[in-house]
Amino acid sequence: DAGVIQSPRHEVTEMGQEVTLRCKPISGHNSLFWYRQTMMRGLELLIYFNNNVPIDDSGMPEDRFSAKMPNASFSTLKIQPSEPRDSAVYFCASSRRDRAYNEQFFGPGTRLTVL
Amino acid sequence: RKEVEQDPGPFNVPEGATVAFNCTYSNSASQSFFWYRQDCRKEPKLLMSVYSSGNEDGRFTAQLNRASQYISLLIRDSKLSDSATYLCAVNGGADSWGKLQFGAGTQVVVTP
Numbered sequence: 345d346a347g348v349i350q351s352p353r354h355e356v357t358e359m360g361q362e363v364t365l366r367c368k369p370i371s372g373h374n375s376l377f378w379y380r381q382t383m384m385r386g387l388e389l390l391i392y393f394n395n396n397v398p399i400d401d402s403g404m405p406e407d408r409f410s411a412k413m414p415n416a417s418f419s420t421l422k423i424q425p426s427e428p429r430d431s432a433v434y435f436c437a438s439s440r441r442d443r444a445y446n447e448q449f450f451g452p453g454t455r456l457t458v459l
Numbered sequence: 460r461k462e463v464e465q466d467p468g469p470f471n472v473p474e475g476a477t478v479a480f481n482c483t484y485s486n487s488a489s490q491s492f493f494w495y496r497q498d499c500r501k502e503p504k505l506l507m508s509v510y511s512s513g514n515e516d517g518r519f520t521a522q523l524n525r526a527s528q529y530i531s532l533l534i535r536d537s538k539l540s541d542s543a544t545y546l547c548a549v550n551g552g553a554d555s556w557g558k559l560q561f562g563a564g565t566q567v568v569v570t571p
Contacts, residue, residue: 375557387503387546387561400558435502439557446491446550446557450502 346370348451350436356457362424365454368417369438377437377448378411378421387435393419394441426458462486463549465562472537472569479533480565482547492523492530495546497564503546506532537569 349368357363369376377392391401396413404411408427413419423430433455437448465482472478484492492509507514509521509530520533530549534541544564551558 377557377559386563389558389560392557394557441557446559447493447505447508448548448559449505453502 348436348438348449350434350451350454352454353452354455354457356459357426358459359427360425361458362422363426363430363456363458365421365434365436365456367419367421367436367451369419369436370449371417373438373440373449374416375439375441375446375448376413376419377439378419379435379437379450380432381435381453382432390421423456426456428458431456431458461562463547463560463562465545465547465565467563468566468568470565470567472534472541472567474537474539474569474571476537477533477535478537478567479531480545480567481529481531482549482562482565483527483529484547484549484560485528486549486551486560487525487528489549489551491550492521493548493559494519494521494530494532495548495561497544497546499544503561506545534567537567539569539571542567542569 351366378390381387390403391411393413411421433453435453437450439448494506495503496506497503513522518535522531546564547562548559
């Protein structure tokens with residue numbers, strides 16, 4: 345079974361450029377989560393969706409970050425304009441909301457470097 | 460105070476020994492608890508969910524102590540391949556069921 349798929353796996357860009365990260369959740373999962381992980385701050389939840397609807401975006405650092413989920417099988421996280429402090433590993437995770445336990449399964453992540 | 464706290468370690472464990480570590484959480488309304496394993500430069504992988512009665516999966520045992528608000532993970536007969544960072548995750552209670560708070564992780568190093 346395919347797990348969570350993320351692309352690109354690595355992204356190197358220059359400050360000020362737009363960055364788009366992509367995620368395909370596990371088929372049948374109806375919750376999707378975007379996380380950011382850095383050494384300093386650990387794993388932080390940025391935003392999550394239930395049934396394609398954003399539920400909590402309180403972790404989105406600022407207006408430069410935006411996320412969409414146009415359908416059940418695709419989500420994007422966009423940073424515009426990017427800054428060096430955005431360098432981190434960005435993970436997407438998915439789960440089935442109808443389960444009693446909210447086990448989340450992570451994708452391989454996108455390692456973003458902003459120069 | 461952080462919502463979820465872990466001893467960062469490292470816990471240096473001889474191969475074959477037992478190691479145990481805890482994770483404390485601050486939200487008494489939390490209802491679901493998990494242990495994840497993360498290898499260097501990899502994604503977190505679900506190791507086990509933690510049930511109220513405690514649960515065991517092979518060499519791994521997880522316990523929940525609601526009164527003192529912590530979960531624990533015990534690894535028996537440690538293998539070299541158990542070397543990793545172990546993250547605990549706790550949900551925010553019924554009002555934020557889908558939202559998990561992760562600890563910073565406990566590093567375990569199993570030595571020959």
